[in-house]
Amino acid sequence: MSKKVSKPGSISRRRLLATAGAALAATPLGAKLVRAQQTPIRIGMSMPQTGGLAGGGKASLLGIEIWRDDVNAKGGLLGGRKIELVVYDDKSSASETPAIYSKLIDVDKVDLLFAPYATVPTAPIMPMVKQRGLLLMGNFSFQVNSKVGHDMWFNNAPWGPADSWATSFLDIGQRAGGKSMALLAADQEFAQNLAKTAREVAAKRNLPMVFDQAYPPNTVEFSSIIRALKAAKPDIVYIASYPPDSAGILRAVNEIGIGDNVKVFGGGMVGLQFGAVMENMGSLLNGVVNYNTWLPEKSMYFEGTKEFFDKYTKRAVEAKIDPLGYYLAPFGYASGQLIAQAINAVGSLEQKALAKYLRENTHKTIVGPIAFSPDGERKETAVLQAQFRGVVDKNMEQFRSSGKQVILFPENLKSGELIAPFEAARK
Amino acid sequence: MFSFDLLLDAVVIGVLLGCFYGAVSLGLSVSFGLLDVPHVAHPAFLVLASYAVYFLNEHYAVDPLVAGLLITPVFFLLGLVAYRLYYETFEKRGSDAAVRGIAFFFGVAFIIEVLIILQFGVDQRSVTADYIGRAWRLGDIRIPYRLLVAFAVATALTVLLTLYLSRTFMGRAIRAVAQDQEALRLMGANPIKIKQWAFGIATAVLGIAGALLIIVAPVDPTLDRAYIGRTFCVVVMAGLGSMGGTLVAAIILGVAETIVLTMFGASWAPAISFAMLLGVLAVRPQGLFGRRS
C-alpha cells in the first residue's frame, strides 16, 4: 500500500526544488544537480479502497503502481527523477474527495494529479482543479467534464463521445434484425447516464422502446423483472447494471428465459469484466453481448501489453484483487504512460504545457493509441462490444485465452461475428 | 400494461422471496423480538455466515445447505459469547442498554465487515450447487429452484423454531423470559442462561440463513447494510417474537415488493417495505401479529 511521505518542514523546500529542478532539468547544468535529480515526481490521487467501488479502485491502483515501478526501474523521468505515488482512500464516497485533493494540492504539494476511479468520487473535484488550473488525469468516470468544461482534463477510459456506447450496441442489434428495444437500468448514477443516452439514440432512430425500467440498488431477486421484460417481447435488450445485480439478472434470465425473439442481450453490464464475477457466472455468460475495455484477443496486444499482464497477474494474487484485471488495470498503466510521454516531450512538469501536448498528439499505450478530443474524452470510442462464447463453469483460466469473448465492435479490432438470436448463442 | 399472468407471476415469486426474507429474519425475531437485544449486527453475522458457507463450498466442495448446517454449531457458540459480552457490559449495568447496545452492535458490524474484507477481499462471492441456475416449469410460470430452496428452508425453520419454542422446556422458558424474568427465576430457571442459550439458537439459525443468502444471490462484505432495514422491518411488522408472524410478515413484504417491482416501477420498491413499516409502527407499535403488554 502506498504511503504518504511527508516530513514536517520539508514541504516548501521540496516544492522549491521541484520547480527549480523542472526548470533546470532541461539544461546540462540541471542534469548535474544531484539533489534535484533525487527529488521524486509526486503524483497524488485518491482511490476507493473501501466501499462499493473498492474492487475497481484496487485493480486500477495496481496498474498505476506497476507503471511507477517500471519507470523507476528504468531510472525515472526528467533525467533520473523517480515517480512517487501519494494515495488516499476516499471510501467510494463523493464527500471525501474535496478534502483529500486539497491535502494533495496544498499540503503534500504533489506535482501531478490523477483522479480516483469512477464518476462519483471524481465529480466534486472537477470544479476545484479547473479553478486551480491543474491537469487531471481521469480514471473511468463518465461525462464528468461535460458541464465543467475543464480544458486540462483527460479521461483514460475508452468511452469516447457520450452516445457511442449505446450506438455501437444498437448497431449490432439492428444489424441482427432488431426492431424494438427494452431498457433495464440500475437506479444509480453510471447506469442512469447510460440509459439516458440509450433512450436518445433509440429515439433518433425511431426504435420503439417497449420496456423501460430502473431497478433499485440492493434488489435481491430479478425473476419478476425479467418476467415482465420478457412479456414486452423486445428484440434488443439493453441492460445497464452494477456488479451485484449483473449476476442476479443473468441468473434470472437463465432460469426464466428471455424469449426467442431477443437478438442481442447485454450492453452495459458492469461486473462481467471482473474475474471473480465471470468465474462465478460461468456458462451463464454465454451469448451475452457486453461492453468491455480490454480483452485477450490478438487485436488487443500492443507494445508492452503482454509484459504488463505478466507482472499484474503475479501481483494481483498477493493483493487479493481481480486476478484477470482486464477492465481497469491496463488503463491505470496507460494513464502513467500518457503522462510520462507528455513529461518527456515537454521536458518539465509545467501543467499547461503537458495538457497542450496531451491534447494535440496521439499517444502510444499498452491499450493502443490514444488521442483526445477537446473535452478530454477519447476522440473515438474504443469501447468494445464482445460476445461471450463457450464459457464453462468454475474456471478462471479460460478467460485468459482468446475466443471466449469475441469482439464485435469496433471494426478495426473485430475478432468475430455475432451469433443471434440470443437463445441460440447461449448453447 | 396490466396482465393477469404477470400479476400471478409476481405473487408467486413474491411469496417465495418473502420466505427468503423470513428465513434471514427468524434469528432476529428471537434475539430482538423475544430478548429485546437491539441486534443491528444481525445482518453482519448473516453475511459472515455466507462467507463461511462460501469458504466450505469453494475449497471443499460442500453443498451450501450442508455447509450451512455444518457451521451452525460454531455460530451457536459465537452467539453464546456475543450475548455474554452484551450482558456483562450492558444489561448487567442496567439503564440505557438499548441506546449503547445499538452503538455497540454497529461497532461489531463494522469490525466484522472489515475482517471479511481482509480475509476475502472486496469482490462478490457466490456458491455452486445443482439447484442454482435452473428453474422449475409450472405451466407458463418458471420458478427458480433457488427460491424453492429458500421456501423449503424457511418453512422448515419456522416450523422447527415454533415447535422448539412451544414444546420444549427451554423453548417455553425462552418465550417466558421476555415476559417476566423474576417469575421465570421462581420456576428454577436462570434468565441470563436462558437468554444466552436463546441468543445462541438465534445465531445458529443464522448459519443456515447465511447459506440461503448466498444461494439466492451473490454476497459482498458490505451487503449487511442492505439487510438492516429489511430484517428489522419484518420482525417489527410480525409483532415481536412470533415465528409464524415473522414468516407471514416477510411474505407480505416480499409480495408487496415484487408487485411494485413488476407492475408499477422498480425504483419505488425500496420505499414500499419501509412505508409499510412506518405505517405499522405508527398505528400499532406492537406489530401486526403483536404481543400485547
Next chain:
Amino acid sequence: MALSLAINDLDADYGAVKALRGASLRVEAGETVALLGTNGNGKSTLMKCIAGLVRPQRGAISLTIDGAAHDLSRLSTEDIVELGVAMVPEGRRLFPRLTVLENLMLGAFRKAARRSIDRNLAIVFEAFPVLKERQAQLAGTMSGGQQQMLAIGRALMSSPRLLLVDEPSVGLSPLLVSQTITKIGELNQNLGLTVLMAEQNFNQAIRIASRGYIIVHGEIVVAAASVDELRGNDIVKRLYLGGAT
C-alpha cells in the same frame, strides 16, 4: 419427609429503607404457617429472602431436608427451587402470552419435577378443574381468580416440599379469596405440603393456618403457637379486630 425452615435474626434493606429487622421464624414439616401483617411491613421481603430473590444483609435462612441443612441466604433462586421450594408470588406473575398449559409446564422446569409431570398435572387438574378446561387459553386473558389458581398450580408442578404463598388475596373478590384460601388449605391436607403463607386478611388466613407470626415495620412482634393464641393477642386485636381506630 423431614423438613424444617428456620429463619434467624434477618436484616434486609430495600435501598435506603430497612425492610426487615432481626426477623426470626420457623416452619416445620406439614404445617401451614401464616405470616400476617398489613401492607408495607416486610412480609413480601421476607418471602423473597427465602426464595433468594432478595439478599439479606444479615442473618441466616436455614432449610433442613432429611437432616441436611442448606443456607438459603447464600443460594441462588434456581438452586433454592431445585431444593423443592416453590413460591406463588404476589400479583401472580404469570406469563400472560403463554397458554395455561405452557405456564404449567414452565412450573415443571426444575429437573426433579420433569420426571413427574403427568402425576403433577393430574393433581393440578384435579384441584383446579377450570385449568384443565382452559389449557389452550392465554394466561393473560383469564379472570383474576383463575389466574390465581394457575399461579398456585404452576407452583405445584415443581413437586414442591415447601410452598411459599405471597398475598394470595390481592385483587380478588371476597368470595374468590375465600375459595383460594380453602384450596391452599386442601393442598396442605391432601398432599401434606408444608406451607408458609403471607397474608393481610387475618380472618381468612387463620381459617387454614395452624399458627402464625405478625410482622410490623420489619419486626416479628408476635409469634403465636396456635390460632387461638393469635386471636387473643392484644396487638392482633388492635390491628385486625377493630380495636385500633
Next chain:
Amino acid sequence: MTRNSIAFWTGSTVFLVAVFVMTQVVGNQYPFFAGYVILQFIALAVAWSILGGYAGYVNFGTSAFFGVGVYAAVFLVKAFGAPLPLQILAGAAIGALMGFALGLLTLRMQGIFFSIATIALTIIIETTITNWRYVGGAAGIQIQRPAVTAPFDNYVQMLFFVQALLVVLAVAISRYIQNSWIGRGLQALRDDELAAECTGVPTLRLKLLACVISGALMCAVGAPAAMYLQYADPASAFNLNYSVTTLAMSLIGGTAHWSGPIIGAILLGTTQQLLTVTISSEVNVLVLGLMLVLFVVGAPEGIIGLIRKLRGDRKEGEV
C-alpha cells in the same frame, strides 16, 4: 448574565474571531477543507444530542436530515440561483417541518422502535429523491458555485466560516436547552417518560420541540454541503455513515452535557481525517468500529463521564 454565560459567549466570540482571522491569514486550503468536515460533524453531533442525548430518543435519521438539507440547497440553486444564507434558512425551515412530522408520526413509539422508524424514514426520503429527476435523480447533479463575496477570497474559506457560525448557533441552542426548563423536562422524559408525564411534564410537546429543533439544525448543517461538494447524489448525501458517525461522536463524547458531543466530534472527526490521509484503507472503518465498541463498553458515559469520574474521585480524595 451569569459568570458561566459570560465565559461561554466570550469563548464563542474568540472562536469565531479566530476562525475569521484564519480565513484571512492562512493561504493553504487544506485546513479549511478538513476543518469544514470536522465543524460539520460537530454541529451535527450537537444537534443530534438535543433529541438523542437529552431526551434519549436515538435518531438514526441524521443522514435523512442532512441529505434533505443538501437537496434543499440543490433545488434552490437550480431553480432560483438562491444565495447561501437562503439555502441554509430554507434547509432549517424544511428540517423543522421534517422534525415536526417525525415527532407526530412517532409520538407513541419508544426506545428502539423510534430508531427503526427513523431508519425507515431515511430510506423513504432517499428513494423519493432518487426518483426526482429535477435534482438529478440517481445520476447525481453537478452545481456551480457563484463568485465568492468579500471579505473572503475563496468559497471554501467562506463555507468554513459559515459552518463555524452554525456550530456556535447549535451549541448556544443546545446549552440554552440544557440549562432551561426544556432540558430538565427532557431529562425527566429520558429517565422515565411515564413518571414525567404523571408529574405534569408536557412530554409530547417537549418531544416535538426537541424533534423540531434538532431536525432544523441538522438540515441547516447539511445545506452548505451542496456548495462544498459542488455535486450531490442520493447515495452519498443519504449515506448511513452520517447517522452512525454522529451517533458515535455523541456517545464517545458523552451526552450528559452540551460539551460532550463537541469533544466526541473533535476527537473522532480529527481521527478520521488523520486516518484518511495516513493509513488509508479498511483499517479506517475498523477504527470506527473498535472505538465505538471500546467506548460504549469501557466508558458508558463517554469522555464527559470519565472526566466527571476523575474529578469526583479527586474531590472525594480531598475530603
